[in-house]
Amino acid sequence: MFKSGFVTIIGRPNVGKSTLLNHIMGEKLSIVSSKPQTTRNNIQTVLTSEEYQMVFVDTPGIHKPRHKLGEYMVKVAKDALKEVDVVLFLTNPSDEIGKGDSMILEQLREIDVPVYLVLNKIDENTQERVAKTLKAYSDFFPFKEIIPISALKGKNVETLLDLMKKELPEGPQYYPAEMITDVQERFIVSETVREKALRLLSEEVPHGIAVDIIQMKKNEIGTYHIEVDLLCEKASHKGIIIGKNGQTLKKIGEYARKDLEKFLNCKVNLKIWVKVRKEWRDNPMLLKELGYKNKK
Ligand SMILES: Nc1nc2c(ncn2[C@@H]2O[C@H](COP(=O)(O)OP(=O)(O)OP(=O)(O)O)[C@@H](O)[C@H]2O)c(=O)[nH]1
Ligand SMILES: [Mg+2]
The missing domain is CATH 3.30.300.20 (K homology (KH) domain)
Known part of the structure; x- marks a missing residue:
């Protein structure tokens, strides 16, 4: 039985969404920088194996827009929540859930899709802080899975992929096996x-x-x-x-x-x-x- 589906990576600017996507693909497809609001478009990439095809959508960080470009970026990110099979909500360890994150999570309450909490950048945080953040977020939102990772070092990314595979429904191979991205x-x-x-x-x-x-x-x-x-x-x-x-x-x-x-x-x-x-x-x-x- 072949499985296939769509995975959207969403979160505030600068949390490491594009870094995660590049790590999964083993190739640099989405640009990364230390400045927020780096990604401006939804970038689709395709991971194909013998048993499944996963289509990832990297989105612009959701923020409060201050110009038309920002409005466009936030709109494309939100569009990527339609008709997907899993949503990866990315965030970083912090002392409390900030406004930016709670706003995104409120929106995620309205969709009927499994949402994973992916806590990124654990390499630069103490275990204690990581544990505290995981607890705060899981009290706030009914995540289907909770997984701390380091997209930069690749820590726990395999485990994340294994979990997502289980989420994929039976489905066709949407794109040719050799295709890795829709961008030109x-x-x-x-x-x-x-x-x-x-x-x-x-x-x-x-x-x-x-x-x-x-x-x-x-x-x-x-x-x-x-x-x-x-x-x-x-x-x-x-x-x-x-x-x-x-x-x-x-x-x-x-x-x-x-x-x-x-x-x-x-x-x-x-x-x-x-x-x-x-x-x-x-x-x-x-x-x-x-x-x-x-x-x-
Ligand atoms: N220490 C550490 N840094 C990371 C990790 N993942 C990403 N970064 C860094 O965080 C910064 C932002 O990464 P991006 O992947 O561009 O973040 P993004 O969420 O795509 O940002 P936008 O496109 O602006 O929304 C870069 O400097 C990355 O190198 C991680 O696991 N650990
Ligand atoms: Mg990005």
């Missing part, structure tokens, strides 16, 4: 550049950046020529992104190129232009152009 090359290219910028930039700039692909072309000898616009919201941000003597931009380009060469399996020539687009996060037309649009 262009998306991975722009996300890779965005990730490097997030990592290298200071706190104030990152939320206001986006990457627009201008050109992607492979030449006869197999080198990919890629040109992108890195959009930011202020002239002062442009200066920060470029950095002293162009050093920051150079590093963003170097790190992105290295990752892309691995991913695309060929030489990459990457050009990044930094441009100012005031308040693009509230500009419906620009949001659409950058791919932050609802499917329906």
Whole structure:
């Protein structure tokens, strides 16, 4: 009997949702950074074995939106709760259940799907704190399973997978076995550049950046020529992104190129232009152009 189903990974920004997904897939498909609100779209990945197929959906962290981009992110995350077989609610050890988490859990009360409590980042917390958090959350919500993990170190991730397998109903293989993700090359290219910028930039700039692909072309000898616009919201941000003597931009380009060469399996020539687009996060037309649009 073949089993298949959908698993949504949901939680506040920065709790480690994308890290968990990448660990399960054994491959880097969703970008990760230490800054909250890194993921902006639902990213589907497919894990296929002889007995089952699990489709994971990595979602943007749920937060209180302050602009149209934020509203879009929260909406796509909530959409990912429809028609799924298991929800992984990710959070981190803490002294009490914060507002952000209780708000998400209230929403989860309304759906009729098993919800797992996945307490991530146990590697950087004491056992005592972990135990206290597990207790507080399980008193607050009727989780079907409770499991402490470290997505970064891979601790307990196998156990989590084993539990989820039992949750899958009998079903068809939705996607071909070799398919691992529904995102396209262009998306991975722009996300890779965005990730490097997030990592290298200071706190104030990152939320206001986006990457627009201008050109992607492979030449006869197999080198990919890629040109992108890195959009930011202020002239002062442009200066920060470029950095002293162009050093920051150079590093963003170097790190992105290295990752892309691995991913695309060929030489990459990457050009990044930094441009100012005031308040693009509230500009419906620009949001659409950058791919932050609802499917329906
Ligand atoms: N110590 C530790 N750090 C972790 C673990 N999992 C993730 N992190 C770190 O936490 C940060 C956020 O990870 P992400 O995977 O981007 O978090 P996210 O939930 O996808 O965040 P958004 O996309 O912004 O909602 C990164 O710096 C990760 O390296 C873990 O198990 N242990
Ligand atoms: Mg993420």
